[in-house]
Amino acid sequence: MERTQDPRTVPASPAGRRGRPRSFDRETALEKAIMAFWEHGYEATSVSDLTRIMGIGAPSLYAAFGDKRALFDEVVAEYGRRYAAFGERALAEEPTARAAVARILxxxxxxxxxxxxxxxxxxxxxxxxxxxxxxxxxxxxKRNEAIAAVESRIRADIAAGRLPADTDARALARHAGAVVQGMSQQARDGASRAELTALAEIALSIWPRT
Amino acid sequence: MERTQDPRTVPASPAGRRGRPRSFDRETALEKAIMAFWEHGYEATSVSDLTRIMGIGAPSLYAAFGDKRALFDEVVAEYGRRYAAFGERALAEEPTARAAVARILxxxxxxxxxxxxxxxxxxxxxxxxxxxxxxxxxxxxKRNEAIAAVESRIRADIAAGRLPADTDARALARHAGAVVQGMSQQARDGASRAELTALAEIALSIWPRT
DNA sequence: GTCTTTCTGTAGCGATCACTAGACAAATGT
DNA sequence: ACATTTGTCTAGTGATCGCTACAGAAAGAC
Incomplete structure (x- = not known):
């Protein structure tokens, strides 16, 4: 539990690592995997797709990431850190639930x-x-946790008197979540940034003005 | 172009059809296929899943429906008639775009x-x-057509003076579409009917009161 | 140098995919 | 009766799936 670090996640070459060093950069390979899974989804992205896109052979992929499932788990985690953190940031940084949801949308x-x-x-x-x-x-x-996080932020505002006491926190959170999920679907269906922004502004108008 | 009807879609047994009659009911088999594709999606529903669920052998399936793709097309068409027609009905029957969207949600x-x-x-x-x-x-x-149908209904209301002239019809339609799509996602993620109804009522509050 | 360790490339594993050839079964047409 | 037409069944097609055995290549340890 001290020197034993998972050899799969280690950068391979720096001092102490014996044996042939890895011939590819693990991080950039993971980034390629993120893009592939993001675009085509888990099932529709085959291991041979991955090896081609990541530029490595199948045995290298399995040695570095475990199996397809473990690679996807790592992709999800890294995606969360790199591309989906704006939600948590908004909830943490904005002063009110309404402001947080506005920024999220x-x-x-x-x-x-x-x-x-x-x-x-x-x-x-x-x-x-x-x-x-x-x-x-x-x-x-992940999706339900995101909605629950919005809900608890709303509850905090209700408790603080920033929202009416009879506000339906769960429904309000589900509404925000539904709009975000619908925006994601429509982005995939070809909606432009301007269209999604206009959609978001409309959705925001349900919130009582502060 | 007269007596030649596609033998695959014909009920098989009534007068005129020669040869061994089909041993299963085509409509109920199609209904089973609808449920399977509805629940698991196109790719995740294998032909062997279908044959098991529909209770027929693979050659019977291919004889009656063509191939997996053609069966799915037929499933989509029948699903539209049976389960997704409420949208078109609301747009046709309700007196205003707002009422139509309210009923759709x-x-x-x-x-x-x-x-x-x-x-x-x-x-x-x-x-x-x-x-x-x-x-x-x-x-x-299908999704984009549904949104476009709502948009043109909104435009009709704008033209008739039932909505403000500066209404952003496209954004309003996309908003309704996003809410519906988000509701679908959340239904799959376990949301209850009451939760979705509450969500829908909130989304409706963006519309100007008539 | 040699030994050990680790990674890479080839080649192929068994399982499943969508799909079908061919033999038999069951109806109609004459 | 018999021929014709059509459906069903068994059994299997080649292709792809996720995954890996094995041999060779490239590094540190001695």
Whole structure:
């Protein structure tokens, strides 16, 4: 539990590592995998797709990442850190639930239509209709956790008197979540950034003005 | 072009049809296929899944429906007639765009959480992350057509003076579409009918009171 | 140098995919 | 009766799936 670090996640070459060093950069390979899963989803991205896109052989992929499922788990985690953190940041940094949701909707419109990236949200689309139930369940939890986080932020505002006491926090959170999820779908269906932004502004008008 | 009717779609047994009659009911087999594709999506439903669920052998399936792709096309068409027609009906029957959208959102909450049926909307989920691009494109068109239909209904109301002249019809239609699509996702993620109904009522509050 | 360790490339594993050839079964037409 | 037409069944097609055995290549340890 001291020197034993998982050899798969280690950068391979720096001092102490014996044997032939890895011939590819693990991080950039993971980034390619993120893009592939993001665009085509878990099932529709085959291991041979991955090896071609990542530029490595299958045995190298399995040595570095475990198996397809473990690679996807790592992709989901890294995607969360790199591309889906704007939600948590907004909830943490904005002074009110309304401001947080407003920022989430606006940033979602931008994030989901960023050029040179797959459109929409990986959490929403990469594991729908999944043969492996656990993979689908993993992203389902991510979606429900996101809605629950908004809900508890709303509850905090209600408790602080910033929102009416009879506010239906759960429904309000589900509404925000539904709009975000619908925006992701529409981004994949070809909606422009301007269209999603206009959509988001309309959705925001349900919130009582502060 | 007169007596030649596609033998695959004909009920098989009534007078005039020679040869061994079909040993299963084509309509109920199609209904089973609808449920299977609705629940698991196009790719995740294998032909052997279908033959097991429909209770027929693979050659019978291919003789009666063509191939997997043609069966799915027929499933989509029948699903549209049986389960997704509430949208068109609302747009045709309600006196205003607002009333139509209100009815669509409320009926979607019910339709997407009907017991003993797959949750959510087949159009929204059955062909995401699809290996075959045409299949995915087919349902994408359905989704975009639905939004366009709402948009033109809104434009009619604007032209008739029932909505302000500066109303952004496209954004308003996309908003309604996003809410419906998000409701479908959340139904699949476990939301109850009551939760979706509450969500829908909130979304409706963006519309100016008539 | 040689030994050990680790990674890479080839080549192929068994399982499943969508799909079908061919033999038999069951109806109608004459 | 018999021929014709059509459906069903068994059994299997080639292709692809995720994954890996094995041999050779490239590094540190001695």
């Amino acid at each position: 606006r940033e979602a419109a931008e994030c989901y239509t960023a050029p040179d990236r797959p459109q929409g949200c990986l959490y929403a689309h990469a594991a729908t209709n999944c043969t492996s139930p656990e993979v689908g369940e993993r992203l389902r939890e | 409320r009926e979607a909450a019910e339709c997407y959480t009907a017991p003993d049926r797959p949750q959510g909307c087949l159009y929204a989920h059955a062909a995401t992350n699809c290996t075959s691009p045409e299949v995915g494109e087919r349902l994408r068109e």
